[in-house]
Amino acid sequence: TSTSSREVGEDFYCVKWITWKGERTPVIMQSANGPCPLLAIMNILFLQWKASGVPGVLLPPQKEMVTAEELMAHLGDCILSTQPREPSEGLQLNFQQNIHDTMMVLPKLSTGLDVNVRFTGVSDFEYTPECIIFDLLNVPLYHGWLVDPQSLEVVQAVGKLSYNQLVEKIITCKQASDSSLVSEGLVAEQFLETTASQLTYHGLCELTAAVREGELSVFFRNNHFSTMIKHKGHLYLLVTDQGFLQEERVVWESLHNVDGDSCFCDTDFHLSHAEGKEGATAAALDHQLQQSQVDQDYMIALSLQQQQGQDPSALSDLELARQLQQEEYQQHHLQQQPRAPAQV
Numbered sequence: 001t002s003t004s005s006r007e008v009g010e011d012f013y014c015v016k017w018i019t020w021k022g023e024r025t026p027v028i029m030q031s032a033n034g035p036c037p038l039l040a041i042m043n044i045l046f047l048q049w050k051a052s053g054v055p056g057v058l059l060p061p062q063k064e065m066v067t068a069e070e071l072m073a074h075l076g077d078c079i080l081s082t083q084p085r086e087p088s089e090g091l092q093l094n095f096q097q098n099i100h101d102t103m104m105v106l107p108k109l110s111t112g113l114d115v116n117v118r119f120t121g122v123s124d125f126e127y128t129p130e131c132i133i134f135d136l137l138n139v140p141l142y143h144g145w146l147v148d149p150q151s152l153e154v155v156q157a158v159g160k161l162s163y164n165q166l167v168e169k170i171i172t173c174k175q176a177s178d179s180s181l182v183s184e185g186l187v188a189e190q191f192l193e194t195t196a197s198q199l200t201y202h203g204l205c206e207l208t209a210a211v212r213e214g215e216l217s218v219f220f221r222n223n224h225f226s227t228m229i230k231h232k233g234h235l236y237l238l239v240t241d242q243g244f245l246q247e248e249r250v251v252w253e254s255l256h257n258v259d260g261d262s263c264f265c266d267t268d269f270h271l272s273h274a275e276g277k278e279g280a281t282a283a284a285l286d287h288q289l290q291q292s293q294v295d296q297d298y299m300i301a302l303s304l305q306q307q308q309g310q311d312p313s314a315l316s317d318l319e320l321a322r323q324l325q326q327e328e329y330q331q332h333h334l335q336q337q338p339r340a341p342a343q344v
Contacts, residue, residue, distance in 0.1 A: 011068035011110060013039070014245050015059065020047060028066060028249075037218070038109035040225035043238055044216045045078055047227070050327050068110045076106070081315050082136050088165045097148065098136055105130050115220055117160045117198075118262055122207045126162040140217035142210070144203030145195060157187040163236040166192070196198045198222050199258045208235060219255075228255070231269050237266065249273075 118124035173185025219228040227238035236252035249272040
């Protein structure tokens with residue numbers, strides 16, 4: 001425990017101040033030490049501090065650096081503030097047990113949590129002691145790594161297993177003498193390989209439907225925890241890369257496809273041109289916006305198709321429509337190429 005304390009004490013994080021809902025608000029940036037669930041949770045507490053009945057955190061104005069130890073202390077105060085006001089002995093005993101369990105898990109927040117997804121729903125995780133922190137703070141935890149229900153063979157192979165259980169099943173099936181089990185193991189393995197980004201279009205569609213408008217949550221993907229919000233029907237991730245520390249107009253990053261292409265936005269979710277980031281030209285951003293619209297239209301169509309219970313074979317028509325729409329955007333873009341030089 002003493003070793004962990006020393007390691008935590010040596011971690012420093014930069015503070016980026018943004019204007020959020022009319023107030024100067026701190027955002028903790030990610031240093032070279034790597035991804036950390038502590039930052040995702042703390043940034044939610046910073047952003048939601050004005051919400052009624054929600055425990056919040058404030059930092060001294062103009063503070064530029066903060067240690068993991070300080071963040072842990074603030075987080076501990078927030079957790080203690082969730083104590084039930086009812087005098088019920090049962091509630092108090094349950095709270096004390098939750099606090100005890102939480103304090104055992106707290107040191108892991110600065111290094112990583114044991115999170116094991118299930119492929120059946122965006123809120124489906126195997127319960128581990130680490131989950132209690134999200135429960136106590138009422139912070140939703142989501143992922144988008146779902147099996148498409150129209151892929152019946154994959155549904156059969158994956159079932160309701162968690163990631164860890166599925167890996168064990170693949171190993172067992174591939175060593176089996178039964179050819180059907182071997183085949184099922186190969187289908188499950190191919191699913192993991194083809195969805196290595198840990199986000200599927202079905203998952204993204206379900207995620208968009210599940211998250212409430214304006215809700216702040218934690219998004220888990222590729223062993224990384226991000227602060228996520230839904231604004232006007234679209235999902236955004238808080239930009240915490242320290243390389244954007246001085247970029248006041250880069251606050252949010254759109255989450256609209258599974259391939260990683262995204263657009264940067266300012267605190268009001270307006271498109272930002274991300275000055276200082278190599279390659280972020282106006283033409284590239286224009287293309288990203290077009291691709292964003294194509295992907296969003298695709299998700300809407302897929303959602304409608306699933307709700308109407310259409311035949312799985314219709315998916316190929318949906319993909320064709322998506323391709324035609326993208327070609328239309330590209331054609332429109334080519335027609336707009338000859339432009340007068342901008343006046344400086």
